[in-house]
Each structure stands twice: as structure tokens, then as C-alpha cells.
Amino acid sequence: MSRRRNAPCAPHDGTQRPAGPVRRALRLDGTRKEVLETGRTRLLVAGIVFAVAFSAIGVRVLDLAVLNGGDTRDVATRADGPPPVQTRADIVDRNGHVLATTLPVAALYAEPREVDNPAQVAHQLAPILTESTAAELQALLDSAKSFVWLDRNLTPRQQYRVNRLGIPALHFKQSEKRFYPYGELTAHAVGYTNVDGKGIAGIEQSFNQLLKDSNQPLKLSLDVRVQHILMEELRAKMQEFEGIGAAGLVMDVRTGELLALASLPTYNPHEPGRASDDARFNRATLGIYEMGSTFKIFSTAAALETNAVSLFDKFDVSEPIRKAGFTIRDYKSKDGKLTVPQIFMHSSNIGTVKMAMETGTEVQRNTLRDLGLTRPVTLEIPEVGTPMVPNPWREISTVTVSYGHGIAVNAVQLASAVGATVNHGRRHAPTLLKRDPSDVGPGTRVFSAKTSRQMRKLMRLVVEYGTGKNADAYGYRVGGKTGTADKPDHGGYGEAQISSFVGAFPMDDPRYVVFAMIDEPKGQEHTYGYATGGWVAAPVVKHVIERMGPLLGIEPRPVKTPEKENHPLLVNALSEDERVASN
Amino acid sequence: MITVARTDTSTLGAWWWTVDRWTLVALGLIMGFGAVLILAASPAAGERIGLSGFYFATRQMVYLTMATGVTFAISLLSPLWVRRLGAVGFLGSLVLLVLTLLVGPEINGAQRWIALPGLSIQPSEFVKPCFAVTVAWMFAAQRERSGIPGDAIAIALLVVVASLLLMQPDLGQTFVVAAVWGVQFFIAGLPMVWVIALALGGVLLVVGAYFTMPHVAERIDGFLSPQNGNPYQVERALEAFERGGLLGQGPGEGTVKQTLPDAHSDFIFAVAGEELGAIACLIIIALFAFIVLRGFSRMLQEDSLFVLLAATGLLAQFGLQAMINMASSVHLMPTKGMTLPFISYGGSSLMAMSLGMGMVLALTRRRVNRGDGV
Numbered sequence: 001m002s003r004r005r006n007a008p009c010a011p012h013d014g015t016q017r018p019a020g021p022v023r024r025a026l027r028l029d030g031t032r033k034e035v036l037e038t039g040r041t042r043l044l045v046a047g048i049v050f051a052v053a054f055s056a057i058g059v060r061v062l063d064l065a066v067l068n069g070g071d072t073r074d075v076a077t078r079a080d081g082p083p084p085v086q087t088r089a090d091i092v093d094r095n096g097h098v099l100a101t102t103l104p105v106a107a108l109y110a111e112p113r114e115v116d117n118p119a120q121v122a123h124q125l126a127p128i129l130t131e132s133t134a135a136e137l138q139a140l141l142d143s144a145k146s147f148v149w150l151d152r153n154l155t156p157r158q159q160y161r162v163n164r165l166g167i168p169a170l171h172f173k174q175s176e177k178r179f180y181p182y183g184e185l186t187a188h189a190v191g192y193t194n195v196d197g198k199g200i201a202g203i204e205q206s207f208n209q210l211l212k213d214s215n216q217p218l219k220l221s222l223d224v225r226v227q228h229i230l231m232e233e234l235r236a237k238m239q240e241f242e243g244i245g246a247a248g249l250v251m252d253v254r255t256g257e258l259l260a261l262a263s264l265p266t267y268n269p270h271e272p273g274r275a276s277d278d279a280r281f282n283r284a285t286l287g288i289y290e291m292g293s294t295f296k297i298f299s300t301a302a303a304l305e306t307n308a309v310s311l312f313d314k315f316d317v318s319e320p321i322r323k324a325g326f327t328i329r330d331y332k333s334k335d336g337k338l339t340v341p342q343i344f345m346h347s348s349n350i351g352t353v354k355m356a357m358e359t360g361t362e363v364q365r366n367t368l369r370d371l372g373l374t375r376p377v378t379l380e381i382p383e384v385g386t387p388m389v390p391n392p393w394r395e396i397s398t399v400t401v402s403y404g405h406g407i408a409v410n411a412v413q414l415a416s417a418v419g420a421t422v423n424h425g426r427r428h429a430p431t432l433l434k435r436d437p438s439d440v441g442p443g444t445r446v447f448s449a450k451t452s453r454q455m456r457k458l459m460r461l462v463v464e465y466g467t468g469k470n471a472d473a474y475g476y477r478v479g480g481k482t483g484t485a486d487k488p489d490h491g492g493y494g495e496a497q498i499s500s501f502v503g504a505f506p507m508d509d510p511r512y513v514v515f516a517m518i519d520e521p522k523g524q525e526h527t528y529g530y531a532t533g534g535w536v537a538a539p540v541v542k543h544v545i546e547r548m549g550p551l552l553g554i555e556p557r558p559v560k561t562p563e564k565e566n567h568p569l570l571v572n573a574l575s576e577d578e579r580v581a582s583n
Numbered sequence: 584m585i586t587v588a589r590t591d592t593s594t595l596g597a598w599w600w601t602v603d604r605w606t607l608v609a610l611g612l613i614m615g616f617g618a619v620l621i622l623a624a625s626p627a628a629g630e631r632i633g634l635s636g637f638y639f640a641t642r643q644m645v646y647l648t649m650a651t652g653v654t655f656a657i658s659l660l661s662p663l664w665v666r667r668l669g670a671v672g673f674l675g676s677l678v679l680l681v682l683t684l685l686v687g688p689e690i691n692g693a694q695r696w697i698a699l700p701g702l703s704i705q706p707s708e709f710v711k712p713c714f715a716v717t718v719a720w721m722f723a724a725q726r727e728r729s730g731i732p733g734d735a736i737a738i739a740l741l742v743v744v745a746s747l748l749l750m751q752p753d754l755g756q757t758f759v760v761a762a763v764w765g766v767q768f769f770i771a772g773l774p775m776v777w778v779i780a781l782a783l784g785g786v787l788l789v790v791g792a793y794f795t796m797p798h799v800a801e802r803i804d805g806f807l808s809p810q811n812g813n814p815y816q817v818e819r820a821l822e823a824f825e826r827g828g829l830l831g832q833g834p835g836e837g838t839v840k841q842t843l844p845d846a847h848s849d850f851i852f853a854v855a856g857e858e859l860g861a862i863a864c865l866i867i868i869a870l871f872a873f874i875v876l877r878g879f880s881r882m883l884q885e886d887s888l889f890v891l892l893a894a895t896g897l898l899a900q901f902g903l904q905a906m907i908n909m910a911s912s913v914h915l916m917p918t919k920g921m922t923l924p925f926i927s928y929g930g931s932s933l934m935a936m937s938l939g940m941g942m943v944l945a946l947t948r949r950r951v952n953r954g955d956g957v
Contacts, residue, residue, distance in 0.1 A: 032888070035726045038772040039891055040883050046766055046895070047879040050902050054872035057906065058865050060913045064824035065861030 087176060088197055090217035091190055091204070093224045094259070094434045098217075099190050100180050100204065102197075106159040107175040108150045110141060114169035118142045121167055125150065128161045152195065153177050178204075182224055184266040185231060188282040189222060189258075189381065189432055192269040201272070201280070202381050203432065219434040221257035226250050226548045230260040233543045234516060238264055241499075241521030241536050247283035247411050248516040248540065250548065253419035253504065255440045256428030258412070259512070259548075261285070283519065285377075288385040288408040292485030293347045293467075293533070294418070294502045295404030299356050300344055300458065301421050302367040305451040308359040311340050311569070317350040323399050328353060341569040344458045345466035347482065349403045356402035364398050370446045371417035371427065373409050380432045385410045404485060415515040418502050420444075422459070422479070422510040425452040460507045461569060463538075464561050468501060470538035473545040475556025477506040480541065482533035487520065496520045501537035505545050511554060516540035598659055601948040606877055609870045610654070610925065610940060614647055616855070616867055617926035619834055621847060624854045625928060627840040628847040639847055639928050646930045650937035657941025658948070662890050665942050669716025669893070672938070673740075676713055679706035680747040687751075695751050705931035707748055707756045712939030714744055715763050715896030722771035723889035737764070754792060754799060755919040759903055761785070767896045771888075806917040819843050820853035820912045824861070831860025847928040849920055852912040867926075868909065874940075875902035881947045894946040897939045 091100035108129070115121055122138035129137065129151045140148045152175060154162065162170060178193045180186070191202020199208035207218055230248050238246040250260040263283040267275030281287065303309040314337040321328040328349050343351030356364060368374055368389075376386045388408040390397035400406035412430050420427030426443030447455070459479030462468040467482040480503030486493035500517035504510040516537040523529035527536075549556060564570060589600055625639030660668065679697060683706055687694035696703045718737045725733030741764050748757040765781055773781070792799045805814050823839035826832065837857035840846035846854050856864050878898040885891045901924055908923040910916045922932040924940075 031728070032726070035772050035888060036886065036891070039770045039888065042770045042772075043879055043882055043891070043895060046770065046899065047876050050875050050879075050899075050906075051872060053906050053910075054868050054875075054902075057909045057913060057915065058868045060910075060915055061824060061856065061861050061864045061868070064821060064913060065828050065856065065864075068825050 087215075088178065088193075089211045089214045091211070092217045092219055093186075093222045093227075094219060094257075095223060096217075096219070097224050098181050099186050099220065099222070099224070100178060102176050103179050105152075105175050105177045106154040106156075106172045107152045108154055108159075108162060108170060108172055110148055110150055110170050112141050112143055112145055112148055112169075115141050115167075116169075121169070124165050124167070125162065125170075128158055128165075129154075178270075180269045182227075183270070184268050185224065185227055186222060187266050187269045188263045188284065188383070189220070189261045190269065191381065192272045202383070205382050206380050221252075221255075221259060221432055221434045222261065223259045223552075225551055226544075227260040227262065229547045230262045230514075230516075230544050231264070231266075233540045233547075234262055234264055234518075237516075237536055237540050238518055238521075241518055241524060241527075241531055243518040243521040243536075245278070245283050245519035246517060247287065247519070248514070248544075249284055249411055249415055250544065251412075251415050251419055251430060251513045251515075253423040253510050253513055254428070255435045255437075256416065256419070256430045256443075257435050258430060258432055261412075261432070263287075282381075282383040283517075284411045285379060285381060286383040286385045286410070288387055288410050289498050289517070290405050290408050290485045290488070291414055291500060292404040292483035292498065293349075294414060294481045294483035294500060295401065295407070296344060296347065296352045297418060297421055297455065297459065297481050297502075298367060298371060298373070299352050299359070299364065299402040300340065301447055301451055301455050302363055303355040303359045304340070304454055305367070305447050306359055306363050308363070309340060309355050311454060314339050315343060315351045315354045317343070317348050317354075319350075321350055321353055321399070323396055328399070339570075341458055341461055344481075345461045345570075347462075347467050352402050353399050356398055361393060361395060361398040364401060365393055367446070368401070368407070368417075370444070371420055372429075373407070373413050373417055377410065377413045377416065378429055379412060384412075387413065404483060411515055411517060414502060415513045418481075418504060418515075419510075419513045420446045421452060421455050422504045422507070422513070423452070424449045456504075456507045456510065457569060459504065461567070463503070465564050465567070465570075467532070467534040468503070468538050470534055471501055471503050471541045471545075473505070473542045473549070473556075475558060476545050476549050476554065477508055477557070477559055478503050478542070478545055479507040479510075480504060480538070482538060484532040484534075497531060499531055499533040499536040501533045501541050503538075503541040503545070505549070506554065506557075512545075512548075512552075514541045514544050516544070594659065598948070601950070602658055602944055603877070603881065603947045606874050606944065606947065609874045609877075613867070613870050613874075613925045614651070616859075616863075616870075617851075617923075618644065618647060620851050620854055620858070620926060621928055623835045623837065623858055624840045624847040624851055628844075628928075631844070642930070643928050643933075646933045650925070650933045653934060654937040654941040654944065657938060658944035660942075660945045662887065662893075662946055662950075665893065665945050666716060666720050666889065669713050669942065670720065672709065672713035673717040676706045676710035677743070677747070679704070680710060680744075682706075684747070684750055693751050693753065695753055702930060705929075707751070707753055708929075708931040708935035709938065710744060710748075711756070711760055711763070711900050712897055712935060712942060714740065714760060715767065715900055715939070716893045716942060718764055718767055719889055719892035719896050722767060722892050723887075726771065726888055734768075737768070752796070753920075754796065755907070755921050758919075759900060759907070759921070761788075762903055763896050763900045766899045767892050770895055771892055802917040806914075814918060816843055816845060816850060817911075817914050817918060820850050820856075821914055823853040823857035824864075824913065827857040827860045827864075829861045831856075831858050831863060834858050848922055849908065849918070849927065850912055851923055851927050852909050855926075856912070871902060871905040871924075874898070878943055878947060890946045894943055897943045897946075901936070901939060901943070 087102040090098055092098050118138050118141035122134045122141055125137050126134035131151055137150060140150060159172060176197060178197060180190060189202055191199060191204035193199050193204050199205040199211065203220065211218060230250060234246040234248050246264040248262045249258055251258050261284050265279045267279040272280060316337050318336060338348055338351050374387060374389045376384050390401060390406050397406055416430045425445055425447035427446050428443045456479055459481060460477065462481055463472045463478050468480050471478050471480050480501055483500040485498045487496040487498055489496060498517060498519060499521050502513065502515045504513045518536045521531035521536045523531040621643045622640050626636040629636055629638040683694055683697050687696050688698055690696065695707060696705055718740060721733035721737040724731040741761065744760055745757050748760065769778055793803055819839050819842050823837065835858065837854055839857050840854050843850045843853065855867060875898045878894055882891050882894055904921055905924055907919050907921045911918045922929050924936045
């Protein structure tokens with residue numbers, strides 16, 4: 001191929017060559033040249049524009065291919081898929097056992113208008129969705145709605161099976177469900193959430209916002225092991241004595257932490273709607289009861305604290321007290337005079353009233369106030385009952401309050417006050433949250449250490465020789481007090497009783513208060529018809545202590561209970577007659 | 584090696600020694616690229632609309648063969664015959680444009696096609712080269728003082744063609760036709776005042792289109808505000824260039840054609856970017872630029888005003904169309920339905936392009952009697 005640019009007869013320069021063989025009009029030649037000249041110049045301009053434009057495209061191609069276009073495209077800043085959901089925080093017990101957690105579940109819905117054959121689809125779904133029958137599903141699928149929930153809570157296996165049906169009109173939505181691995185065991189304390197994940201009872205309600213925002217588990221003071229023991233023992237006695245309910249708790253007297261908080265009957269927190277109001281009712285915190293003789297702990301302590309009475313003062317309990325239309329008789333009719341230990345040990349109403357009279361209304365009221373018995377207890381759940389206190393606090397009130405009538409408090413208040421009494425007189429506010437040991441303050445002083453020591457001895461006496469013998473867990477030095485109160489009934493008191501026992505152990509340096517209460521127990525043949533605190537609730541406390549003591553590292557120590565006559569607190573108290581009689 | 588003696592005065596021999604062989608080679612290379620790319624891109628496109636895998640490729644091969652023939656045949660013509668062919672072709676395509684509006688089927692809201700048994704043709708493709716030649720004739724006639732009011736006729740013709748195209752509506756073709764017309768008028772010596780006025784008029788027209796045609800507004804908005812996300816096709820096309828890198832994934836190895844509906848036509852340049860790479864793309868750009876600029880440079884020595892204006896118009900149309908297509912693919916401008924000459928699939932486009940380039944080859948042939956007769 002020739003590399004010459006020009007054909008032989010085509011000269012190089014058009015402007016210099018003669019204007020061709022034909023010269024039609026010479027006069028036009030000037031104009032024509034001008035026009036051509038302009039045209040060539042402008043052609044050059046057009047050529048430059050084209051060259052620049054083509055270069056720009058070339059640069060852009062290189063830019064895209066080599067420099068990735070300077071990221072003009074949308075660049076994903078995060079992975080595809082829904083944003084990570086902040087799930088509701090877990091609730092755990094003091095050892096980290098999960099009490100409440102949130103799991104992702106699949107929610108199944110359908111768009112009924114897309115469903116070709118509702119009857120067939122319902123028939124296929126029914127065996128998978130255990131919650132609904134085929135007829136119910138068909139009714140949903142037949143409806144004119146554009147959207148129906150078929151099941152809000154599918155297990156992965158159910159989801160797989162539904163998927164395998166291959167029905168295009170069925171859709172899943174990622175959802176969340178609150179699960180309570182221990183179910184009804186901790187239902188009353190932990191509470192529950194509604195279908196939208198909002199806490200509407202217990203800790204779930206009180207800490208709703210915190211649980212929503214936090215991703216740290218919320219640590220409760222509860223110990224599921226102790227909780228389980230308490231529930232089991234309470235349930236056993238409640239059934240044995242045909243009670244309508246029961247409540248109980250275990251509290252660390254040195255910190256105020258509640259290791260167990262029980263209310264029976266309980267409910268399944270996954271289906272709170274199916275539970276009765278009675279089951280959802282928290283007898284341990286919302287229920288307030290006249291506690292009966294357990295209040296004698298506070299009356300006696302107040303009397304000793306103020307030195308209104310000394311330990312070996314004797315009181316005549318032979319005559320019933322008649323005051324303002326009430327006649328106060330003793331539970332166990334005792335003749336003659338009794339010392340304070342004897343009054344306490346035998347739970348003498350008359351003796352206690354006489355001590356309270358010595359102590360006075362003012363002291364009694366202040367003592368109960370300091371023990372936190374006159375105001376609603378500060379606890380981290382909304383279900384807290386307001387105590388009923390005498391108003392006005394007359395002299396007759398002082399009389400009845402001294403043995404636990406005419407004042408109604410909840411179980412936590414009572415246990416907390418007992419805790420203060422045995423814990424060297426220092427009260428710690430009860431709590432359902434785990435307390436950091438460094439956060440535990442010195443507590444509020446209610447009684448002197450001396451009073452506390454005396455009370456511990458008296459309470460131990462009750463278990464050694466008195467009404468609380470059934471609470472004596474061997475080796476754990478249990479002390480406590482029984483309480484058997486008549487339930488108010490149509491303005492008066494009826495047959496129904498609240499039988500309780502509040503105990504603490506080990507009495508030489510108490511760690512835990514254990515409280516048990518059975519609502520309306522019925523006397524049984526093997527208890528000789530009795531359904532008192534000593535028969536019904538004291539064994540619960542005994543069994544709970546026997547089972548929880550080893551778990552919590554409290555060593556049982558063999559103790560020798562001296563013969564009643566030789567007990568230092570009783571030796572001086574026994575009258576000549578009694579001593580002779582017992583011989 | 585073709586051996587044709589320089590003394591060979593037969594038609595073929597004369598053609599061989601006078602035709603611009605460099606442009607011929609460049610055109611051949613472009614067609615070669617086109618064949619490779621259409622083989623790669625068309626199976627995906629064909630299968631998407633339920634045709635056999637190589638439906639588009641087979642047809643395009645036939646068109647390419649025909650296009651080669653047409654280009655060659657027309658390049659044999661003398662400038663006078665080019666003018667005659669242009670004028671007759673222009674009248675013919677005007678009739679077809681009117682027919683399109685009367686009997687053309689409406690596809691995607693536009694009437695652009697005339698359906699014939701076995702194929703359909705797009706008259707707006709054919710009107711472009713013919714119009715360029717006719718308008719060149721008119722501008723030249725005005726300046727030859729032949730007594731013909733060429734400028735006025737050219738303006739009138741533009742109004743007629745633009746109106747017919749806008750009625751389809753086909754804004755892209757209208758733009759190309761008007762721009763080519765403007766280039767020709769500019770080179771024909773339009774006073775600078777008028778150049779500026781026309782440029783402003785063009786801007787006003789675009790603004791007018793923006794406010795009166797919703798689909799135009801949509802595209803321009805999409806281009807100007809990329810934060811709202813680029814159109815799907817553009818996004819895929821840009822991805823293709825990035826995936827391709829410098830050397831490409833290899834012919835047929837690309838994936839963008841699977842997701843780009845117009846991979847075989849408007850976005851074939853993206854397929855080139857992905858499969859052949861940036862270097863091949865630069866070669867393609869260079870080939871187009873070479874043809875345009877080589878043609879222009881030959882025109883610098885041209886004495887016939889008609890030849891100068893006609894060839895410039897045809898080359899401008901060829902170059903502009905290539906630029907619009909490629910610039911759309913790399914997101915330098917809003918997308919316009921514009922084929923890449925000799926590469927994109929499309930019978931009408933290919934035939935019209937070979938008509939136009941055949942005329943360019945004819946006009947750029949070395950002539951003994953240049954400046955004569957026309």
C-alpha cells in the first residue's frame with residue numbers, strides 16, 4: 001500500500017493552485033475564497049472541540065476503570081439487611097442465670113387476597129401452627145382484610161415447615177419475643193411484657209426504659225436455687241394444709257438483698273393473660289396482712305431498747321385484759337406470772353400487751369416507723385402494698401399492734417424489720433437488685449447491739465422450746481417467731497387465718513431472714529387440727545434453711561440445746577411451783 | 584495484499600487510489616469491535632426477551648455485511664451524485680417521518696418506527712445524513728450566489744424536520760439534527776452574533792424541554808443530583824467500567840450485560856468497558872476521533888463549499904452520536920437513546936450510518952476536478 005498521501009494529480013495546496021479548469025465567475029472568486037477561508041478556520045475550531053470532547057470521554061473511562069470514578073456511586077456504608085436491632089436487655093439472677101431474655105422469632109402473616117384456596121392452606125397450616133385450628137385459620141384467610149397475623153411466634157422448626165409448604169401468600173416478619181427460662185418460678189418478681197415488648201409488671205415494668213436502652217443484663221438479687229427451694233417448700237405446705245395461697249422470702253440481713261421472693265399461686269409469664277387475677281397477685285409485696293404474733297418481736301425489742309422493761313421483769317398473765325370492748329385472752333392460757341423470755345417463748349398476748357403499756361404509744365409508733373413498717377416499702381417493683389396503720393393511734397391501738405393486729409404490712413416489710421432487729425440493730429433497705437458489697441452502707445441503726453443480742457436469744461428460745469420448734473434446722477441455730485393471725489372478715493375476724501413464721505439464722509451472727517406464710521391453711525388430722533404458724537410455716541422455714549444453708553456456704557454446727565430448766569434465760573424465771581412440777 | 588496498479592483507470596482502481604484508506608481501515612476496526620461486542624452482548628439481550636441466543640448477533644452480522652456493501656457502493660459516487668442521493672433520500676425520509684406519525688405503532692409512548700413485514704425501520708436515522716447533505720447544498724448555494732435563498736430554505740427545513748421529530752417525540756435525534764445543522768451553519772460563515780444567538784436559543788430549547796417534557800426533566804434531575812441514586816442502567820454501566828479495569832474481563836466474560844436491558848444497543852460501550860477494558864475503550868474512542876478529525880483535516884484542503892459543508896455535517900453527526908452514546912455510558916451526561924455508530928445493534932442505525940459514511944468516503948476522495956460542478 002502506498003504511503004503517499006496524495007494522488008498524483010491532486011496538488012498539496014488548494015489555495016495556491018489555479019482555481020480549476022472551469023472559472024464560471026471571476027468576480028465571485030474573491031467572495032468564494034473568503035467563505036472557504038472562514039469555513040476552514042471554523043472547521044479547525046470544530047475539530048478542536050471534538051478532540052477535546054473525545055479526550056474528556058477517554059479521561060473519564062480511565063478515571064472509572066483505574067480510579068473507580070472517584071466514588072460517584074452510592075457506596076454502602078454498612079452491610080445489607082435490616083439495621084442491628086437493639087434488643088431488650090436480659091434480666092439475670094445474682095449468679096447470672098437468665099431470668100428473662102429476648103429471642104428473635106418469626107411472625108407469620110398472610111395477605112388473604114393473595115390466597116387462592118383458603119381451605120387448603122388452612123388445612124396445611126393447622127398441623128404446624130399448634131395455636132390455631134384449621135377452621136380458625138380458614139376464617140382468617142377468608143377475611144376481606146389485606147393483612148392477617150396467623151402466628152406471632154414461630155419456632156425455627158415451624159418456620160421451616162411453613163416454608164416447605166411453598167405457599168406464596170404466606171410471609172414472615174422478623175419479630176422478637178421475651179422468654180422467661182425459669183417461667184413461673186420468678187414470675188412475680190421479674191414480671192412480664194406485653195406483645196409489643198413493653199414491661200407491664202414487676203422488674204420488667206419498673207426498669208422498662210433501662211432494659212430497652214441498655215445492652216447490659218440487669219442483675220437481680222435473686223438466687224434461682226434459693227427461689228426454687230422456697231417455692232417448693234411453700235407449695236408443699238400450702239397443699240398439705242389446703243391453703244389458698246402462700247408467700248415467702250429470703251433476705252440477706254447484711255445487705256437487704258432478697259435472695260428469694262415467692263408468691264403462690266403463681267403464673268406463666270409467657271401467658272399472663274391466661275392467669276387468674278389471684279395468681280398474678282403478688283402476696284409477698286402487694287398483699288398486706290395483719291401479721292399477728294411475729295410483731296411481738298418489735299414490741300419486745302422496743303420495751304427492752306427503752307429499758308421500759310428488763311429481761312427478768314415478771315408480768316401477771318392470769319387475768320384477761322378488757323380494753324375498749326375487746327377481751328384479750330392468751331393463746332395458751334398460762335397461770336401466774338411470766339418473765340419476758342417466757343412471754344415471748346409462749347407468745348403470751350397478755351404479757352406482750354402489758355410490756356407495750358409499759359413502753360408507751362409514742363415509743364411503739366416511733367419504733368415501728370424506724371423499722372419501716374408504717375410506710376410503703378421502697379422496692380424496685382411497682383406491686384407494693386401500702387401498709388394500714390392505726391389512725392389515730394390510740395391506746396387500744398397500742399394494745400392490738402403489740403401482738404400484730406390493727407396493723408397490716410407486707411411480707412418484705414416484716415422481714416426487713418426482723419432483719420434489722422437481728423442484724424445488730426442495723427436496718428438495710430430491702431432490694432431486688434444485686435448490691436455491690438462496696439455499695440452496702442452501714443445501714444440505719446434502729447436498736448442497740450445489746451437489744452439485738454437479747455432479741456436473738458429470745459428468738460432462739462422460741463425455736464428451742466417454744467412455738468417455733470418445728471423450725472429448728474439442725475445445726476443452723478435458727479431463731480424466729482410464729483405468727484397466727486385471724487383474717488379480717490366482714491368487719492370482724494372470722495375463722496380464716498394467716499399462719500406465718502419469720503426466722504433468722506445462724507442466730508450467733510445472723511445472715512439470712514427466712515419468712516414463710518400460708519394463706520388460710522386448714523387444720524389437719526396429723527396436726528391435731530392445728531393450722532398455726534408453728535405447725536404450718538415453721539417447717540417451711542426449717543426445710544428452706546436446711547437446703548439453702550449448704551448452698552450458701554453456711555456450715556451447720558452441732559449445738560447442744562440445754563434442758564429447758566437449765567437454760568440461762570429461763571432458770572431464774574421458773575417459779576418454785578413450776579420447778580417442782582417439772583420435777 | 585491488494586495489488587491494483589496505479590495506472591488502473593477502472594472504477595475500482597480509481598476508487599482504490601482515491602478513497603481515504605485510513606478512514607476505511609478505522610471504520611473496519613470499529614465494525615470489528617462492534618461484531619465482537621454484539622456477539623458478547625446479544626445472547627443476554629436475546630434471552631431476556633425470549634429470542635434464541637444469537638438472534639441479535641445473527642441479524643447484526645447480516646446488517647454489517649450489508650453495511651459494508653452500502654458504504655462501498657456509495658463511496659463510489661461523485662459529489663454531484665452524493666448531493667442528488669442526499670436530496671432524494673431527504674425527501675424520502677420526510678415522507679417516512681410523516682408516515683411514522685400516521686401509521687407507526689406506539690412503543691413506550693413514542694412513534695418512531697414503521698413496521699414492515701420482517702423488519703421495522705426508523706426513518707429518523709435516515710433523515711440525519713440526508714438532511715446534512717441537503718442543508719450543505721442549501722448553505723453552499725446561498726454562498727455561490729446562485730440566486731437560491733439557501734439559508735432560508737435550510738432554516739425552514741430544520742423547522743420541518745425538528746417538528747416531525749419532536750412529534751414522535753424523539754428529543755435525542757432532534758438534538759443531533761439541530762446540532763449538526765448548527766455546526767454546518769457555523770462553518771458556512773454564520774456571523775458570530777448569530778452564532779451566539781443560536782447557542783442561546785439552543786439552551787432555551789433545552790430549558791423549555793425540561794419544563795414541558797416530564798421524562799426529560801426526570802433524566803436531567805437524576806443526572807444533576809446523583810445523591811438520589813443514579814438511574815439503574817447508569818449505575819450498572821459505571822460498575823462495568825470499574826469491573827473491567829484496564830484490561831477487561833475478557834470478551835464474553837462480563838456480567839453487566841445480564842442486568843443491562845440496553846446492553847446490546849445504548850449501553851454497548853459499557854460492555855466494551857467490562858469485557859475489553861479501558862485500553863480497548865480508549866482505542867474505540869480514538870478510532871471515532873480519528874475518523875472525525877481525519878475527515879476534518881482533509882476538508883481543510885477542500886475547495887468545494889458543498890463538499891466541505893456536507894462532509895463536515897456528516898462527520899459531525901457521526902462524531903456527535905458516538906460522543907453522546909459514550910458520554911452517557913460513563914455518566915458525563917444524562918442518558919439519551921443514541922446508538923454507537925457501527926457498534927450498537929440496530930439495522931436502521933447501521934444502514935443510515937453506512938449511508939452517511941459512504942457519502943463521507945465519496946466526498947473525501949481525491950478528485951481531479953475538485954471544486955468543479957458543485
